Amino acid sequence: MPRAPIERREVLRHLASGLGLIALPAWLRVPGAYADRLDPTPRQTAGPFYPDPLPLEQDNDLIILSDSLTPASGIITHLRGRILSLSGEPVRNALVEIWQVDANGVYLHPRSGGAARRDPHFQGYGRFETSSSGDYYFRTVRPVPYPGRTPHIHLAVTPPGRQRWTTQCYIRGEPGNARDAVLNSIRDRQLRERVLVDFRPRPDSSLGELDARFDIILNLRA
Numbered sequence: 049m050p051r052a053p054i055e056r057r058e059v060l061r062h063l064a065s066g067l068g069l070i071a072l073p074a075w076l077r078v079p080g081a082y083a084d085r086l087d088p089t090p091r092q093t094a095g096p097f098y099p100d101p102l103p104l105e106q107d108n109d110l111i112i113l114s115d116s117l118t119p120a121s122g123i124i125t126h127l128r129g130r131i132l133s134l135s136g137e138p139v140r141n142a143l144v145e146i147w148q149v150d151a152n153g154v155y156l157h158p159r160s161g162g163a164a165r166r167d168p169h170f171q172g173y174g175r176f177e178t179s180s181s182g183d184y185y186f187r188t189v190r191p192v193p194y195p196g197r198t199p200h201i202h203l204a205v206t207p208p209g210r211q212r213w214t215t216q217c218y219i220r221g222e223p224g225n226a227r228d229a230v231l232n233s234i235r236d237r238q239l240r241e242r243v244l245v246d247f248r249p250r251p252d253s254s255l256g257e258l259d260a261r262f263d264i265i266l267n268l269r270a
């Protein structure tokens with residue numbers, strides 16, 4: 049098999065490191081510098097628990113509802129990343145949606161198990177439009193396992209004028225990852241790495257907050 053061009057290997061190494069493209073050397077951060085050399089992030093099913101109905105509040109802060117002073121339970125997690133094309137161009141004004149279980153493993157969905165345990169302070173869903181640099185950001189909680197699944201966050205990305213595209217991101221090092229059928233439906237180990245995210249302790253956080261970075265590469269020609 050031919051070796052990947054050095055630029056691409058460099059980009060993939062940084063993606064795998066969890067540092068994201070921001071940590072790339074300056075010459076590789078030039079948009080288009082690695083024209084069409086990035087592999088797209090694996091697509092994953094939206095699953096059965098896209099919120100139904102959607103919550104009234106849909107901003108990118110999932111842990112504080114506007115009419116409440118009580119934050120959601122769970123470990124506060126700052127999830128951020130960039131949406132990029134295969135050539136590394138930022139995808140601007142893309143709608144990014146996330147949805148996930150609360151700290152008790154319950155979705156904002158009538159068929160989710162354990163509805164009586166649902167955290168009323170957790171928004172369960174959020175949306176954000178990418179900036180001119182393709183960046184997105186959410187404040188949420190660390191997802192927990194629920195029956196049959198290792199912890200994960202669902203994401204949907206809708207670039208302007210395009211179909212919605214979905215995936216899921218996972219916590220690197222979670223013991224349940226090895227048994228998760230959805231994660232392991234990505235057969236290729238290197239591609240699977242692309243949806244594994246380091247949830248790192250946020251420096252100087254007295255609350256034990258976490259930082260997570262998930263860059264997404266879209267094939268906009270598909």
Ligand SMILES: [Fe+2]
Pocket residue numbers: 095097197200202
């Ligand atoms: Fe799920």
